[in-house]
Amino acid sequence: MAVKEGEHLLPLLPLRGLIVFPTMVLHLDVGREKSVQALEKAMVDDENMILLATQKELQIEVPTEEDIYEIGTIAKIRQMLKLPNGTIRVLVEGLKRARIKGYANTDDCYFVTYEELPEREEEGLDTDALMRAVLDHFEQYLRLSKKLSPETYSVVADIGEPGRLADVIASHLPLKVADKQTILETLDVQARLEKLLSLIHNEKEVLELEKKISSRVKKQMEKTQKEYYLREQMKAIQKELGEKEGRMAEVEELRDKLINLKAPEQIKQKIDKEIDRLEKVPTSSAEGGVIRTYIEWLLELPWLNETEDDLSLKKAEKVLNEDHYGLEKIKERVLEYLAVQQMTRKLKGPILCLAGPPGVGKTSLAKSIARALNRNFVRISLGGVRDEAEIRGHRRTYVGAMPGRIIQGMKQAGSINPVFLLDEIDKMSMDFRGDPSAALLEVLDANQNYAFSDHYIEIPYDLSKVMFITTANAVHNIPRPLLDRMEVLYISGYTEIEKEEIAKSHLIPKQLKEHGLTKENMQIQSGAILKLIRNYTREAGVRNLERGIGRLCRKAVKILVSGTKKKVIVTPKNLETFMGPERFRYGRAEESDQVGVATGLAWTETGGDTLSVEVSLLPGKGKLTLTGKLGDVMKESAQAAFSYIRSRAEELNIDPSFYEKQDIHIHVPEGAIPKDGPSAGITMATALVSALTGIPVSRFVAMTGEITLRGRVLPIGGLKEKTLSAHRAGIKHVILPRENEKDLQDIPKSVQKDLQFTPVEHMDEVLRLALVRDPYAREES
Template identity: 85%
Template sequence: MAVKEEERTLPLLPLRGLIVFPTMVLHLDVGRERSVQALEKAMVDDEHHILLATQKEIQIEEPLAEDIYEIGTVAKVRQMLKLPNGTIRVLVEGLKRARIKEYVDLEECYIVTYEELAGIDEGDMDTEALMRSVLDHFEQYLRLSKKVSPETYSVVSDIEEPGRLADVITSHLPLKISDKQSILETIDVKARLEKLLAIIHNEKEVLELEKKISSRVKKQMEKTQKEYYLREQMKAIQKELGEKEGRLAEAEELREKLAELEASEDVKEKIEKEIDRLEKIPTTSAEGGVVRTYIEWLLDLPWQRVTVDDLDLAKAETILDEDHYGLEKVKERVLEYLAVQQMVKQLKGPILCLAGPPGVGKTSLARSIARALNRHFVRISLGGVRDEAEIRGHRRTYVGAMPGRIIQGMKQAGSANPVFLLDEIDKMSMDFRGDPSAALLEVLDPNQNNTFSDHYIEIPFDLSKVMFVTTANAVHNIPRPLLDRMEVIYISGYTELEKEQISKSYLIPKQLKEHGLTKEQLQIQGAATLKLIRHYTREAGVRNLERTIGTLCRKAAKQIVSGKKNKVVITAKNLEEYLGPEKFRYGRAEETDQVGMATGLAWTETGGDTLSVEVSLLPGKGKLTLTGQLGDVMKESAQAAFSFIRSRAEALNIDPDFHEKMDVHVHVPEGAIPKDGPSAGITMATALVSALTNIPVSRFVAMTGEITLRGRVLPIGGLKEKALSAHRAGIQHVIIPKDNEKDLEEIPKSVRKDLVFTAVSQMDEVLKLALVRDPYDRENN
């Protein structure tokens, strides 16, 4: 029990990070002005007494009453020494515990009234037992600790007073200030010993744990790897304390992401195993970065995250019409997909191939499909891809390994059911690193792509919900097995009428916006747009047309900014002022019907085009010369036409021995451009007959068809593109094979209205239609 004694007044010296117990003698450095004043007041007193109490927070420079512990120690100032730096070094001896009752003065220094507190040493058996236990535990602590000198035990073991024993041992222990203050505030000696015993026991356990951690770390590391050892020791300590640093923090962060991941149990189990593996890899190991990158890829993939399709047919149709004019077949196919999706609720993603010349809107159409379906859109270009790893990814054993473009695209999409555009699928090639088109077979097979295997990811990924859209200029460049997996939709090109509408509704508003112009500042009249289409662009799509409209916008912007004009109006008459002379002839056939020259129709990857075939007869011995960079198939067509004419020479009123008297030279202009295909057969035959009979070919007739040795006319492909090119070139009459008559329905009505199509099955019919006179009529020839 505590006994209260007479109240006294003493100056107070607040201590920072230090506690003075009774019977302790130690040096203090005093520098604060109030503390110096307190010392001077203490030295005035004969007994040189001062009260020492500790601050609760060490960083407070000018503590208030509430910032200082209530219980401290009355001490005697034994010695004072002023140091050169202005501080005072004091030797103090602790005498008795005291409780601060009241702060009398806070101005110059702290003056307080206090009461002394004295504990009663009962000296019973319990106290003796506690003293022995404290000494025993303290001895064990000294064996484990390197912070306290072993000689300390011999000093404290001779102390017979229980209260003093507790105070001296506490002063030697490296404890927190709060723990030491707790011992100081415990007046009852037996309670003080019990509290000290608990503290020593706890500190001893901490030291044993430190030793255990140190031992475990030493077993893992070599003694020479000091830095490595220190890192591992830190890791082991953090593991015991539960702190989140280093690999532990990484693993915890990844596990939090894993908890939020929408994926199957198999995928989560795989990721969990990889995270466990990452934890065991040393921080300094390069492999840790590789494993972490792999785990992040797995966590970022949309395994089961899907968007909800917008199945409103009317809304989808409106969106498709907003973005594109015409292209009815594609729009119809998308709406069919939505309708079936409504019926069955779950439909495997279709694989569409949009085939057609450049500039017809294949890529932008895929974007519109995604917008209509309310799906995410992702595009990758396959042009020039020649490595199988680009599709399937690299195995993780390689340095710098990463997933293939399909998995990269899925991560970019962020959902398992995007519209995935594989652009320029016909431009892939192959080399010694593998065939990427073969790797795409699994991607584009609806029956296989639900378990697509990427070499990097190593876990099957479900692509069956993806709507794949591919684009190509030429279908014949796509490998047959790959083409077999796709539904091909041909986009042939636009008619003149469609181009006008596209310019008015899409291209002109878009270019005005991009160039910062308004409808009032730049007006392009309809006649000017028509002239633009006919005389400044010749293409299947509208890319050059858009580019030319952009040129007009730039020139108009320059005039407006320079102040020359406030408003620019483009008409058919002033178009040449902005764009220069006309680049193409439109609607102007040859001035006269010419002998030995016929107009054919050709299909190219950029759409349809007209093809002139010229024949010249020279004295010689029947040599057939072919020029104009013709392919093998085209050369064989010329040979077949030549043989057909020789077999019909007499009926055609041609000298049967003409092949022995003259050489024949067949030339196709634009010789720098390679040309091939069988559809120029009847054109070459017509030009040859015209040259040999001296009968002109009608300048208003164009033709397409393959010829046989017997004069049969065989069907060809790309009739729609060829018809559009004839229409652009101002042709009036087109001769086509009989078997292609069914394809006329694909040709727009506006084109069929302006052109006359005649279907033929024999070369004789072609000659009668194309030549200005019937070559079989002997009387008129």
């Protein structure tokens, strides 16, 4: 920019966070390169003059013309000193106000053209009054502030020029840069004094508020110290009085609860005695907390609280039928209990054990029983429990002692006659901490549990009115003495018809509700449900079936939300598009009669299953090989079957010396799954005879039973589960031991209608029924 004639140039020094007023002398530390250049340019001049203007934003490192205030102060450099760290310390004296008219050069440093701004002073009473008011407020400010020395006032009070007075006072106040700049830019002295008066007044109010806050904090601290002192005095007084008053409120609260407690008199006396002990224990003693916890447990336990049983047989039957389909024996047992209760009005709670595979509804049935009886329901899981203290509780001498799960469950129930479910009782184990199953013997004995002893409570607790229900997948895992105390009710599993009805009545409505669907926008046809049961699930219960229905609902929700369709109908034809390829075969036992392959029936913890036994003959010297991860019992059954066939070789038209010429390999497929049990004997014998005689085994026949060396067929267990698995697999004919004929009454009628049952006593009968032709018949020459 060209400099006009008569205009003067001055180097500019931009200031950060600082305002320099006229007549003000102070030190500045300068470090920025352009600022250092400006100082050096100023020092070249004889007068050492420089223009000081403040940046609008503190953080800007290289300010532009727009970043610097227009009005600043012309100052004279009195002294300049270079410091070791590279910065320059300069002493400046403010002289006059000036306005920047333009920037001449900004390459090396800031050069500006300027005009001086004279002050507009008006002498008069108004100005004198303003000066006195400013001085008065400034004096008050100094009294409140601890940052400025009292001598400052005497220096300021001697200033007679109103403009200079305003500038000096403004320089001493901790104002914002914008407020100080406003004072600098105000040329009218009277207006400047008025603005300064307002700013001093604000600062004074801030200081007064700070003083109030400080005073309040001080008082609070004094109050805290006073309370601490009084508490210490109170402790000393309480110590002299035996601490009684220190526990008074706590003890009174516990005594009020004791008055309202429904409990036998001896229990109340015990609690009262413990409250007396608590009174005498010092507040600082840890024993007080232990005693209080113990008293609270005794006060919160139900001692005499009893819910009234709803003994209506019709209502109970309705509730059980609403919640569960089938399970007639279980429902009948609950109704018998209610009938006896109606007749006698007193009966010790029965101890039922619901045994069966996962997913058949054992836990939900226990909830339904509680609902039918109108009793409170409580459940604890015993899976993985291996510490006796989990049942009986810990002795109070231990840190963190608490009652066992039985007493905890009773507190949760809130009554002395709940339905108490002990879930997964067959999953308990034992270790060095004791045997929890032994601790349950007292709980589940109707002649002992009227005075159950918990190590923590130490008072006999009456469990005789509790209706205990236990659940287990496998009864053989439950210790015999514990099993002897329970009435076992087997839930074997559901037939296809039952599963279909359960899906329609319970599972589909439940899943539709959970997924926000209704019958109007989602429908699953009966054929699709049946196909889902047959081809996508293989289980005794309905848990996987419910998962499958849930998956269909999720697919339907996705379709409806995307707007593709307004209603989703699942049919047997489109089921595969929702569920993917079929997972299981159904209705195809074997596609043809085969030699050396027989179908057996097995019991597992998840229900019944079909089991193929394959026999292969190889040239050799009579070696018997067994594969398929068989247990010891099945290996012994195979040896017995082998010995029986050797003893009957001539009658069966088998070369008596076959074992000297051939090796025999017996294999049960799915070798990764452990298999054991006594019911595969006749199946292995049949497969062996078929292989040795070359007569195929009928593909529609399945069998179960143990074999003796003389060919007798011994009884087995789990006939219902095995029969249901045969029905699922499409078997038409089931061979079973004669002694198991009585168990056929447990088989659902719908299954009996589809299957032919033949009880047998000897292996000869089995062979004649299972093989496609009689192995004992002599060929005519």
